[in-house]
Amino acid sequence: xxxxxxxxxxxxxxxxxxFCAMEALWLQRxxxxxxxxxxxxSRSDFDASRYGLTQAQVMGVMHGVLPDGRIxxxxxxxxxxxxQIGLGWLLAPTGWPLLRAIAGWGYExxxxxxxxxxxxxxxxxxxxxxCAVKPSPKN
Numbered sequence: 001x002x003x004x005x006x007x008x009x010x011x012x013x014x015x016x017x018x019f020c021a022m023e024a025l026w027l028q029r030x031x032x033x034x035x036x037x038x039x040x041x042s043r044s045d046f047d048a049s050r051y052g053l054t055q056a057q058v059m060g061v062m063h064g065v066l067p068d069g070r071i072x073x074x075x076x077x078x079x080x081x082x083x084q085i086g087l088g089w090l091l092a093p094t095g096w097p098l099l100r101a102i103a104g105w106g107y108e109x110x111x112x113x114x115x116x117x118x119x120x121x122x123x124x125x126x127x128x129x130x131c132a133v134k135p136s137p138k139n
């Protein structure tokens with residue numbers, strides 16, 4: 001598959017996390033216009049320093065890269081990803097002042113415990129190690 005040239009958001013996701021892989025696959029399947037690309041941070045050849053980040057930073061919370069190189073994190077990544085697939089209205093309320101704080105707190109809690117929660121659910125069930133999320137060439 002050819003990489004989209006008009007992408008609007010690159011998601012740095014952890015294919016080793018069942019939740020992250022499932023969300024990335026869900027987004028990828030709904031991205032009919034090729035606005036999103038995905039880079040697996042759990043791959044041995046992933047280099048977080050390309051984005052001015054450390055591996056610990058990218059493993060700690062969700063990161064996205066905009067075409068101009070700016071980095072966004074946490075719930076903002078999901079808001080922008082959903083906007084790109086035409087479902088921005090679903091997460092728009094998480095940008096409202098009170099709900100922004102609640103969503104941010106909830107995401108922080110989830111991010112802190114995503115790995116142990118994933119293990120409780122049986123861990124990774126992916127034979128290829130990428131949970132069928134098609135890799136995007138590094139841009």
